[in-house]
Amino acid sequence: MEFVKKLYESIYTNANQNAFYIKDTFYTYKVFSDIINSIRFALQQNVSENEKMLGLVTNNDIETYAAIIALWFEGKAYVPVNPEVPQKRNEQVFELTDIHYVIDSSEVSTFNDLEVINPQKIESVTQKIPLKKVNNNDLAYILFTSGTTGLPKGVPITFNNVNALVNAVDIEPDFNLMPTDRCLQMFELTFDFSVVTYLFPILSGACIYTIPKGAIKYFYIFKLINEQRLTVLTMVPSIINYLRPYFNEINAPDVRYCSFGGGALHADIAQEWSDCLPNCKVFNYYGPTEYTVYSGFYPYNKETHTKNHNGVVAIGKPQVGTTYIVVDENNKEVQVGITGELCLGGEQVTPGYWKNPQKNEESFFVKEEKGEMIRFYKTGDLCFKDNQGDFLYVGRSDFQVKIRGYRVELAEIEFHAKAACEKKVNIVALDILNQLGNSELGLAIESDEFDTTSIFEYMKSKMPDYMIPSHTRFIKEFPHSINGKINRKELKSYFEINK
Amino acid sequence: MNKEEILEKVKSALVTVLEHDNFQLTEDTTAHDVDGWESVTHMMIISEIEASLNIKFKLMDLMNMNSVGDLVRIIESEL
Numbered sequence: 193m194e195f196v197k198k199l200y201e202s203i204y205t206n207a208n209q210n211a212f213y214i215k216d217t218f219y220t221y222k223v224f225s226d227i228i229n230s231i232r233f234a235l236q237q238n239v240s241e242n243e244k245m246l247g248l249v250t251n252n253d254i255e256t257y258a259a260i261i262a263l264w265f266e267g268k269a270y271v272p273v274n275p276e277v278p279q280k281r282n283e284q285v286f287e288l289t290d291i292h293y294v295i296d297s298s299e300v301s302t303f304n305d306l307e308v309i310n311p312q313k314i315e316s317v318t319q320k321i322p323l324k325k326v327n328n329n330d331l332a333y334i335l336f337t338s339g340t341t342g343l344p345k346g347v348p349i350t351f352n353n354v355n356a357l358v359n360a361v362d363i364e365p366d367f368n369l370m371p372t373d374r375c376l377q378m379f380e381l382t383f384d385f386s387v388v389t390y391l392f393p394i395l396s397g398a399c400i401y402t403i404p405k406g407a408i409k410y411f412y413i414f415k416l417i418n419e420q421r422l423t424v425l426t427m428v429p430s431i432i433n434y435l436r437p438y439f440n441e442i443n444a445p446d447v448r449y450c451s452f453g454g455g456a457l458h459a460d461i462a463q464e465w466s467d468c469l470p471n472c473k474v475f476n477y478y479g480p481t482e483y484t485v486y487s488g489f490y491p492y493n494k495e496t497h498t499k500n501h502n503g504v505v506a507i508g509k510p511q512v513g514t515t516y517i518v519v520d521e522n523n524k525e526v527q528v529g530i531t532g533e534l535c536l537g538g539e540q541v542t543p544g545y546w547k548n549p550q551k552n553e554e555s556f557f558v559k560e561e562k563g564e565m566i567r568f569y570k571t572g573d574l575c576f577k578d579n580q581g582d583f584l585y586v587g588r589s590d591f592q593v594k595i596r597g598y599r600v601e602l603a604e605i606e607f608h609a610k611a612a613c614e615k616k617v618n619i620v621a622l623d624i625l626n627q628l629g630n631s632e633l634g635l636a637i638e639s640d641e642f643d644t645t646s647i648f649e650y651m652k653s654k655m656p657d658y659m660i661p662s663h664t665r666f667i668k669e670f671p672h673s674i675n676g677k678i679n680r681k682e683l684k685s686y687f688e689i690n691k
Numbered sequence: 692m693n694k695e696e697i698l699e700k701v702k703s704a705l706v707t708v709l710e711h712d713n714f715q716l717t718e719d720t721t722a723h724d725v726d727g728w729e730s731v732t733h734m735m736i737i738s739e740i741e742a743s744l745n746i747k748f749k750l751m752d753l754m755n756m757n758s759v760g761d762l763v764r765i766i767e768s769e770l
Contacts, residue, residue, distance in 0.1 A: 406723065409730040411754045418754075434734040437741075438750035596731065626735065662732070663710065 193326035193351045195358040196264055198395055200323050203228070203261070206397030209371050212254050213401045213420065219254050221397065226318050227255055231262035231295070233317040234309055239293050244330060245269040247286050247294030247306065250381035252405050255297040255311035257390060260333075260381075263295075264351075267324045269331035270295075272382045275302075276405070277656040285336050285344060288546060328352040334546060335384050335481055338592075338659065340603040342611075346546025347384075353484040354387070356539035360511040361392065366473060366491065367449060369396035374446075375424040377402045378413060378431070383598065384481040385454050389426045398424070410434045414442065421446040428454040428597030430630045432465045437628075442468040453477035453486070454597035456585060458629070459500040466494040478507035478585075481599075482555070482569050484540035487514050490582065501584040507575070508582050514538040515561055516583055517568065518575055523557050526576075531586050534575040537566035593623040595631055595658050605651070605659055609635060612650030615642065618670055620678060621661060624687045634687045635661035638670045663687050692770055697763050704739040708732050718760030746770065 203211075207222040239246070248259055248270040263270050271289050273282035279302055286294070286306065293307045301308045332351045339345035361367065369375070375393040377400045379386035393400045401416050403409055410431060416422055423446050435442070447469045452462075457476050466474060479487040490508025491497055499506040510516045517525050518532040526532040537559075544552040558567050574586040591602040605621035613619060618638035623631040637644070644664055651660055671682040692700075698716060705725065706712045709732060714725045722728040728736070740762075741747055746769040756762055 407730075408722070408733050410734060411750070411756075414750060415754050434731070435750075437738065437747075438753075441750040628734065628738065630731075632731075657729070662727070 193328065193355060195355045195391075195395070196326050196351065197323065198358075199261060199391075200265065202395050202397050204320070206371055209397050210399040211394070211397075212257065213374075213399060214252060214254055215402075215404050218399075224254060224258060224261075225320075226316070227258035227311065228262045228265065229319065229321050230314055230317045231255075231259055231309075231311050232266055232321050234311070234314040235262065235266050235268070236321075238307070238309065243268070243293060245271055245289055245291060245334065246309075247289075247291040247296075247303070248272045248381070249294065249296040249298055249301070249303075250274050251297045252402055253297055256295075256381065257400075259295040259297075259311060260390070261394070264326070264332060265321070265323055267326040267330055267351075269333050269348075271334045274380055274382045274656065277382075278653050280653060281344065281655065285346075288336075288344075288346060289334055326351050328355075329543075333387070335382060337481060337599050338601040338604050340601045340607075342604060342607045342654070345548065345551065347481045347542050348544075348546055349484050349542055353540050353542065354391070356513055357388075357484045357486060358391070358395070360513050360540075361388075361486065363512045367475070369393060369398050369424065371397035373398035373423045373448070374420060375400055376413065376416060376422050376426060378409065378427060379597075383454075384485050385426070385428070385597065388451075388485050393424075414438075417442070417444050417447065423448045425450040427452060429457045429461070430455060430596050432461055433629045436461060436464065439464050439468055444469050445471050447472045449473050449475065451475040451477050451489075453479065455594045457492070457505040459498060459503050459505050461629075462492055462505055463494045463498070466492075476505045476507060478583075480536075480569070480571050480573075482542045482571075483514075483536045483538075484542070487511060487536050487538075487540065488516065488583075499578075499582055499584070501576075501586060504585050506578075506582045506584050510536075510538075510583075514540065515566060515568075516577070517559075517561065518577055518583075519570075523559065523568075523570075528577050528579060531574050531576045533589055534571045534573045534583065535568040536571060537561065537568045541567055541569050593631060593633075595623070595633060598656075598658050600633070600659055605633065605635070605655070605661065608651050608654045609647055609661075612647045613637075615639060618678070620670070620680065620683060622680060622684050622687070624663065624684055632663065633659070633661040634663040634665065634684070636670070636683050636686065637664065637666050638668070639666055640668070641666045694763060694767075697766050698759070700743060701740060701759060701762060701766075704736050704743060708735040708739055716759060718758065718763060720759040721757065740766070744770070 203225045211221040211224040212219045334348045336344040377389040474492040476490040488510040490506040515537040602621040609619045620636045622634045624634045665686045671679040673679045709727045752765045
């Protein structure tokens with residue numbers, strides 16, 4: 193497997209370079225490779241060849257990153273769980289994937305029913321362990337996102353998928369990382385955007401700067417930009433929405449690249465942000481977890497490339513090896529300029545949702561395109577293509593929303609809220625824009641006021657914190673549209689948080 | 692405005708943003724001590740305080756703020 197070999201070579205070639213900056217400490221690639229070897233040795237001693245997937249608790253430490261690379265060097269996949277997410281949900285993830293072993297660097301692991309390997313407490317091995325043969329179709333990772341029925345939905349990604357991503361980004365002439373680069377890694381490792389923020393720096397021997405859990409993210413990122421003089425930023429747009437009031441204090445001439453993804457980038461704020469980064473190329477990336485992080489980008493430039501639709505910056509063209517088509521409800525391609533659902537084809541498409549044939553039936557289809565049979569993933573994003581071949585984002589086709597870059601199914605929140613509610617009342621989850629232009633979650637309850645403490649306690653035991661509504665309103669009677677459906681748009685007006 | 696009055700203003704900003712008053716506020720309180728006070732709500736709290744006191748914080752000050760006591764001192768310097 194090409195990219196795994198490249199990772200292996202880079203780690204040894206760049207032994208003296210810094211690999212990570214975590215909680216005020218630098219770690220070199222030499223230190224990193226020693227930890228990788230120690231974990232590999234422990235895996236070889238304790239875990240049988242047939243165990244192809246291991247759980248990984250995503251702590252913010254070098255051992256957790258080393259575990260990912262160690263698993264890949266052994267040809268195995270990681271299934272990450274965030275220790276701050278309810279234990280029940282994490283156990284569900286491990287049950288769904290039939291996990292027996294978990295790599296957990298926590299002082300005390302909460303996974304007592306599994307075999308726990310703690311990389312802080314294993315024998316230290318410093319000799320180089322040769323690379324194992326890695327099979328193309330074996331899995332590299334499985335990430336779980338919000339599902340509609342209260343069960344999280346697994347997206348498996350193969351080594352071949354990741355390899356295709358690496359090839360597509362390598363071919364791109366405008367983006368080349370160097371061993372001297374200092375790169376931001378602000379994502380939780382259960383979020384697919386994290387893959388590009390550790391993978392590409394390691395491939396180039398660059399240094400990765402992480403965010404401590406519990407830090408005020410926005411200010412910590414600014415602190416890193418300012419004091420550590422970061423050169424490469426990869427962010428969700430909500431970060432700059434929150435920093436916007438302070439843009440006049442930000443001037444970061446060291447930043448060479450700033451990549452956005454995981455949500456709509458607005459043209460006005462992109463322009464103001466560009467003023468803070470005078471020597472920077474800005475990329476507006478697009479891509480769902482199901483297509484291995486990135487499928488394409490638009491090279492935003494405040495002077496020359498400002499294409500947008502309703503103020504949302506274009507998502508541009510597909511990258512090398514990827515085909516975009518826009519289809520109607522019968523999966524038939526629509527004409528240029530017509531809005532439809534964006535579908536992605538190419539080597540980066542997931543083999544399909546984990547043990548979910550029904551969802552796979554709905555989300556994937558095979559279609560002949562330029563004489564070739566291509567398997568497409570339906571993104572649920574509404575887009576259209578313009579005359580120059582650029583794609584523009586219009587909106588979502590379903591009740592999925594983005595909260596701080598995370599995909600959230602409103603139905604999942606409603607499912608859990610109703611399950612905990614003793615009264616049989618209508619409950620609707622909504623995404624509401626706050627005064628800084630970011631989405632927050634609201635819970636509308638069709639009833640007289642009552643105490644919701646137990647509902648919220650239940651939701652907190654079932655879902656990660658970004659899925660817990662931050663606003664609650666009681667409405668005597670929900671507004672309805674002409675065809676009898678709940679009028680969500682009007683319901684949102686009850687949440688006056690954007691005064 | 693004295694310290695108590697500032698603390699009272701901070702408290703009311705917290706209640707507005709977090710939609711609960713289930714906390715004790717002293718100068719040693721940090722975000723970890725208050726339910727729901729994290730990265731996103733912190734930004735909302737800051738902008739709520741700016742609006743209610745008609746002040747504007749500096750990013751450099753906010754960057755190094757670790758407790759409610761720090762917040763009160765920054766507000767004092769802005770008033």
